[in-house]
Amino acid sequence: MRVVAIIQARMGSTRLPGKILKKVNGRPLLSYQLERLNDSTFIDEFVIATTREEQDDEIVNFCEQQNISYYRGSETDVLARYYETAVEFNADAIVRITSDCPIIDVQVVDKTIGFFLEYGHFDYVSNTLERTYPRGLDTEIFTIAALEKAYKEASLERDREHVTAYFYTNPNIFKIANVINDFDFSNFRWTVDTIEDFELIKNIIQALYVKNSRFTLQDTVNVMKENPDWFHINAHIEQKKL
Numbered sequence: 477m478r479v480v481a482i483i484q485a486r487m488g489s490t491r492l493p494g495k496i497l498k499k500v501n502g503r504p505l506l507s508y509q510l511e512r513l514n515d516s517t518f519i520d521e522f523v524i525a526t527t528r529e530e531q532d533d534e535i536v537n538f539c540e541q542q543n544i545s546y547y548r549g550s551e552t553d554v555l556a557r558y559y560e561t562a563v564e565f566n567a568d569a570i571v572r573i574t575s576d577c578p579i580i581d582v583q584v585v586d587k588t589i590g591f592f593l594e595y596g597h598f599d600y601v602s603n604t605l606e607r608t609y610p611r612g613l614d615t616e617i618f619t620i621a622a623l624e625k626a627y628k629e630a631s632l633e634r635d636r637e638h639v640t641a642y643f644y645t646n647p648n649i650f651k652i653a654n655v656i657n658d659f660d661f662s663n664f665r666w667t668v669d670t671i672e673d674f675e676l677i678k679n680i681i682q683a684l685y686v687k688n689s690r691f692t693l694q695d696t697v698n699v700m701k702e703n704p705d706w707f708h709i710n711a712h713i714e715q716k717k718l
Contacts (some may be wrong), residue, residue: 479521479589479617479656480567482558483509484639485575486551490539491670496575498668501685505578505668506538508681515582517691519571519591525561529550555636559627562620564664569593570623572616572639576668578677580613581693588615588655598651605654610667611715615652616640622650659685661697672710679706691694 485506487494488702497504506524513522524539526532532548539546547564549557562570571589584603592601599622604614618640626635626642632665634640643650668674683699684691700706 477568477593478566479520479569479571479593480562480563480565481513481516481522481571481573482525482565482567483513483522483573483575484525484554484557485532485535486527486529487534488527488551488575489669492668492674494534495668496578497538500681503530504538505576505674505677506535507542508685509573509575509578509580510542510544511689512580512582513573513585516589516595517586519585521545521565521629523547523561523565524575525549525554527557553636555627555630555639555642556698558639559623560674562623567620570618570620572618577609577612577614577666578668579666579680579691580615581696582690584609584613584657584693585615589617591653591655592617595653598653600650600652601655601658602640602644602652603655604707605644605652606656607662608657608660610661610664610666610693610696612664612668614667618643619717625649632640636673657665657693661693664697665713665715666696669716670710670713672713676706676709679703679709 489495496506526535528548546567547561588603600618603609630642
């Protein structure tokens with residue numbers, strides 16, 4: 477089974493435009509994410525799925541400079557963008573990761589993929605249906621057959637924009653499963669959607685990356701506990717609803 481990680485990325489964030497290429501220690505956030513994902517045991521190829529909008533030429537330039545595969549599709553129909561990317565890169569299984577998760581833990585990613593591959597009969601597996609992992613370590617994996625079915629059948633704007641919503645809102649159609657953590661860390665927010673989120677992630681990277689570029693979920697939890705004031709930086713930020 478060919479496993480392709482498709483990372484959706486665009487510059488046109490409504491709350492923090494250009495966030496994925498904002499720099500910490502001279503490097504864009506996207507480069508940190510890709511470096512961390514590169515240690516995956518299961519992922520055969522990484523592809524950046526961006527849009528055809530002119531503002532996303534900057535993402536394409538980044539990909540070309542870093543020799544990273546990319547695909548350009550619709551800005552609003554992200555489900556179509558994913559399906560077209562998966563077909564273009566001959567994916568049997570697709571790992572969906574969003575580019576606003578720069579400190580994603582590859583061990584968490586591989587745990588989710590490993591579950592999917594081990595059991596073999598699920599259409600869709602994620603670690604977000606019952607959240608026990610921090611927001612920002614979100615990982616989803618699904619089959620090309622399930623993605624094609626969603627691409628052909630999903631009609632709601634929500635389902636076209638959020639790619640996997642059609643899976644978990646139709647458990648009678650798809651076989652789905654959720655991977656949980658041993659401890660509930662769902663109160664941590666390590667995604668980048670606002671300037672406050674960025675400030676927290678910058679603090680974490682600057683504190684941990686110099687010691688170990690492969691810092692883990694537990695390393696991050698520990699440094700947050702050592703700096704309790706960091707919890708307040710983005711505690712008031714609410715996640716956008718579907």
